[in-house]
Structures are given as C-alpha cells and as structure tokens.
Amino acid sequence: KSVPTITLNDGHTIPQLGFGVFKVEPDETTRIVADALSVGYRHIDTAAIYGNEEGVGKALAASNIDRSELFITTKLWNDRQGTQSAFDAFDESLEKLGLDYIDLYLIHWPAPGNDKFVESWKVLEKIQESGRARSIGVSNFLVPHLDRLLHETSIVPAVNQIELHPAHQQPEVTAFARENGINIEAWGPLGQGKYPLFDEEVVTNAAETHEKSPAQIVIRWHLQNGNIVFPKSNRLARMAENFDVFDFELSRTELTMISALERAGRVSAHPNEVN
Numbered sequence: 308k309s310v311p312t313i314t315l316n317d318g319h320t321i322p323q324l325g326f327g328v329f330k331v332e333p334d335e336t337t338r339i340v341a342d343a344l345s346v347g348y349r350h351i352d353t354a355a356i357y358g359n360e361e362g363v364g365k366a367l368a369a370s371n372i373d374r375s376e377l378f379i380t381t382k383l384w385n386d387r388q389g390t391q392s393a394f395d396a397f398d399e400s401l402e403k404l405g406l407d408y409i410d411l412y413l414i415h416w417p418a419p420g421n422d423k424f425v426e427s428w429k430v431l432e433k434i435q436e437s438g439r440a441r442s443i444g445v446s447n448f449l450v451p452h453l454d455r456l457l458h459e460t461s462i463v464p465a466v467n468q469i470e471l472h473p474a475h476q477q478p479e480v481t482a483f484a485r486e487n488g489i490n491i492e493a494w495g496p497l498g499q500g501k502y503p504l505f506d507e508e509v510v511t512n513a514a515e516t517h518e519k520s521p522a523q524i525v526i527r528w529h530l531q532n533g534n535i536v537f538p539k540s541n542r543l544a545r546m547a548e549n550f551d552v553f554d555f556e557l558s559r560t561e562l563t564m565i566s567a568l569e570r571a572g573r574v575s576a577h578p579n580e581v582n
C-alpha cells in the first residue's frame with residue numbers, strides 16, 4: 308500500500324508520511340536522503356538552519372525521480388525574518404536545493420520577541436503568488452500567533468508544523484488550526500527519543516497485537532489522527548521500518564489509550580522563548 312496524501316487548503320497535495328533531516332550532518336545528508344528515497348519516501352522536510360539543504364539537493368538530483376513526484380519542504384530561519392532578508396533567504400534555499408520551486412515553505416518559529424512574523428508572512432504570500440513555493444505555512448505557531456496572521460494577512464497557512472507526540476499533543480493549537488483549515492504537521496513524532504515512549508505498556512501491547520515495532524505503532528497513531536509526519540533516522544533499516552506502516556490499523560481503543568499518554572511533556576523550547 309502506498310503513502311496517503313492530504314489535500315491542503317490551497318488545493319495542493321502532500322504525502323502524509325515523509326522523512327525529516329534535522330540533525331543529519333551535512334556530509335552524510337546525500338547518502339541518508341538517497342537511502343530514504345530508495346525506501347520510497349518522496350516527501351523530505353529540511354530547513355535552512357539544518358545546514359544540509361545542499362546535501363538534500365544532491366540526493367534529489369542524483370535520484371532521477373521526477374520532480375512532480377517529490378515534495379520538498381524548507382524553512383525560513385529566525386534571523387532572516389523581515390522583507391528583503393526573507394526574499395533573499397528563500398532564494399538561497401532554492402539555490403542550495405537546486406530546485407526551481409519549493410513545495411512547502413515555512414516560517415520556522417514565530418520569534419515573537421522580534422515581531423517580524425507578520426511582515427515575513429506577507430513575503431511568503433508573494434513567493435507563493437510567484438509560483439516559487441507551491442504552498443506556504445508556519446511552524447511552532449501558537450494560537451495568538453495564528454490569530455494575528457488570520458486577522459492581518461490574506462492567506463491562511465496551509466500547515467502549522469509543531470512539536471507533537473503522545474506526551475505533548477497541543478490540543479489547543481491543534482483544534483484551532485483544524486477549525487481554520489490548517490493541517491497539522493507533527494515534528495518530533497517519536498518524541499526525539501528523549502523519553503521512554505517505546506516502553507509504554509499501551510505502545511508495547513499494541514506492538515505485540517499487530518506484530519509491529521513500537522515506533523510503527525506511534526507513527527500509525529499519528530497517521531490515524533490525521534497528522535502529517537516525517538520521522539528521522541540515519542539508519543536504512545529504521546527508515547524502512549518507519550515507512551512500513553500501511554498494512555495494519557490501530558483500533559479506536561488503542562488510539563485512545565495512546566492519547567492518554569499526554570502529560571505536557573515538551574521535549575524542546577517553548578515557542579515564545581525561541582528568537
């Protein structure tokens with residue numbers, strides 16, 4: 308079975324399961340992305356700040372996969388928010404990736420202390436109009452940040468990419484986003500390995516029932532909840548494992564029990580504190 312797609316609020320489609328390259332070393336990126344493409348991933352999530360856009364671009368170019376089959380996301384870093392700086396940062400990302408358009412361009416963090424995310428969003432609107440980004444969205448935005456965009460700009464973000472995993476489900480921002488037609492992308496979908504999610508009894512029990520691994524159970528929980536996910540691994544075997552999640556389904560009860568693992572367990576910084 309193949310990866311389902313989700314239709315965004317601008318009519319473009321995104322593969323619901325992709326591959327993330329946060330903390331993938333620049334000199335290893337080409338090998339790692341080539342491995343991911345060989346497994347079947349077609350959606351790659353990178354960012355200017357990851358320092359590995361060139362490596363991603365090389366792997367894409369070498370793959371000979373038709374551009375129309377790929378879905379590439381990259382992000383505007385905080386210190387480039389503004390008008391000219393954001394246009395320039397976008398051009399640099401495009402150049403490093405060796406692409407003539409990006410599928411999805413995101414504002415990486417609201418950085419509310421700098422108060423430039425509304426101005427930056429207007430740049431993303433122009434970039435989308437020019438066709439150089441098919442879709443535009445945001446990342447790490449909380450309700451007040453989304454609310455400002457809805458009131459002060461014209462285009463509703465296609466996605467909000469937020470930290471989301473069973474211990475940190477962000478019900479408030481998730482509900483607000485969905486009510487406004489904004490899809491949720493869950494970053495750190497496996498909790499970044501920072502807490503023992505794979506030892507939770509509800510996860511290990513479901514793994515036994517379905518003869519799957521705990522990671523596959525957690526990815527399935529995301530997919531069945533409608534989240535877009537791109538778990539990261541440097542290892543080919545795990546890339547394949549994380550992609551092999553379309554031959555089983557969690558029951559309603561299993562989903563509910565995994566959702567009960569919520570404990571406000573953020574693994575990264577609070578969005579208001581990243582500038």
Ligand code: NAD
Pocket residue numbers: 326327328329330352353415446447468469493494495496497498499500520522523537538539540541545548549
């Ligand atoms: P993740 O939750 O995907 O965890 C990755 C870690 O989980 C791996 O390093 C590995 O240790 C472990 N792992 C992966 N597959 C496994 C398996 N099958 N079995 C056991 N362990 C396994 O964390 P992430 O990489 O931070 O998040 C995914 C992607 O989200 C990133 O690569 C990046 O693209 C994106 N992201 C975005 C932001 C943002 O601010 N927008 C922040 C962090 C991550």
